[in-house]
Amino acid sequence: MTVLEMGSKAQETWAKCLADIRGKIHPAEYEAWFAPIQAVSLVGETLTIRLPSHFFYERLEGSYIRELTQAIAQHIGQNARLNYDVVMDRRLVPPGGYSTTYPKGPDYNPSPQLVNLKAEVQGAQVINPFVIPGVQQIKIDPQLRPEYSFENFVVGSCNEVAYKIGKSLCTKWGSSTAFNPFFIHGGSGLGKTHLAQAIGLGIRKRFPNSVVLYVRAAQFIAQFAMACQTKKTNEFVNFYQNIGVLIFDDVHELAPATSTQQALFGIFNHLHQHGNQLIFTSIQNPANLQGLRQELVSRLKWGANAELTAPDYETRLAILRHKRLADGMECIPDDVLECIARKVDTNIREMEGVMISLIPYSSLSKQRITVALAEEKIASIVRAPHHRSLAVEEIQSLVANHYHLAVEEMQSNKRNRDLVLARQVAMYLARRHTDKNLESIGRIIGNKSHATVLHSCRTVEQLLATDKHLANDVKDLESQLVSLSAEAR
Incomplete structure (x- = not known):
C-alpha cells in the first residue's frame, strides 16, 4: 500500500471514529479538541493521528481516552493501537526531540505506545524559553508586589483549591500544561490579584531567569491603543509573545475592546503553543463572561479554573491576625x-x-x-447592607421546593441521582449566600461532613460550565435568594 493510500484509509477510518465521538461529547468540546486533529496513517491496526500541540495530547489522554479507545476498537479492531504525532516547537525539547510512553486510562489495556514529538526548527540554535530573543539586556519589570506572596496569603475553605493549584504551578511550571491557562474568579476584594501575583513571585523565586509579567486589562487596552496609533502593533504583539508567565488581571474588562481581544487571542495562542503559562483573573467564571469573543472565551476554558468565595468567620479572623502581625499592629x-x-x-x-x-x-x-x-x-x-443574612435552612427549603422534594428527603441518606444533585446545589448555594462554614452547612443539610460539602460545591462548579439546564436552575434559585435577602429585617 502506498503512503497516499495509507493516508486515505486513515482519514476514512478516523472520520468514522470522529462520528462516534461527536455523539458522546459536548459540541464545544468536539470543536476544541477533535476538529483540529489530522489522520496521518493506518498501518495494520495502528492508527497515527497528528495533534497541533503537546497540550492536546495531555488533554486527550486525561479526558477523552475512553471515547478514543472505544471508537478505534469499533472501527479498527480490539487490538487497535493509537499513535500520537505531536508537533512541538523546538524550544521546548532537546535537540533531536524525544519520545515518551504515556499511561492509559483504567479501561485501556493494549501495550504502551510511543509519542513522537517533532520539533519545528527555528535556526540552528535552540531558543532559551526564559530569555526574550534579541532583548536579553533589557530588564523587564514584572509589576509584582512583594507583599502579595504565598506567605501572606491566608488559606481557608474559600480559597484552598485555587491556592493548591497556584503552589503546584510554581513547582511544575514548564513541565506540565494541566493548569494552563489558570483562571481565578470571584467577587471583588477576595484575593484574586494577591494569589495571581503570589504565583508569579513563586515562579520567579524557583526559576530566577523566568520572564514574568503582571498586567491589568486596562493597562493592556491602553498599551494596544498606543501601539495602533504609533503603528507598532507588531512590536506590541512580539513583546507579549515572548513573556514566559503572563498574569492578566480583570480579563472581563476587555468586553468593549473587540480589537484588543483579537490581539490577546493571538498572543494567547502563541504563548500556549510554546508552553508558556497564562494566568487570568475575573469577577466572572469563564462560562458567564459577557462581551468577549467566543474563540477567546473558549481558550479561557481550556485549563483549570478555581473560584475564590467570601471567607467564613474563622478565615476572616485568621486574615486579620496575620495582617496585625505582618504590619506591626499589635x-x-x-x-x-x-x-x-x-x-x-x-x-x-x-x-x-x-x-x-x-x-x-x-x-x-x-x-x-x-x-x-x-x-x-x-x-x-462599610456600606450598610441592603440585604439580610440568609439561613442555610431557608436555602435548603427553597432548593427542595424547586426540585419537588421534601426537606426530610434532602436530609436523608438516600442516594438517588436527583436527590444527590439537589443536595449538592443546596450546599453550593449555602456556601455562596451564607456566612456559615462548611462544617455548619453539612451539619444542617443531612449531617454531612466538611469534605462532602466541599466535594459538592466543586461538583456543581464543574457542572455549571457544561450543563445548561443546571445553570438555569441555579440562576433561577439565586434570583429567588436575592429576593429573600432583600426583605426587611
Missing part, C-alpha cells in the same frame, strides 16, 4: 479583630481597610482602640 486587641471579622463579611479589602484605619484615628483622637471605636469605623467605612 496594639489592636483580639476582641476588636473579632468584632471586625464578625461584622465585615463583604470582602477582605473592606475588612482590612477598617483595621488599618483604626491606628491613625486612635492616635489623632487620643482614644484607645476598643470594640466601640471599631464599630464606629465600621459604620463610617
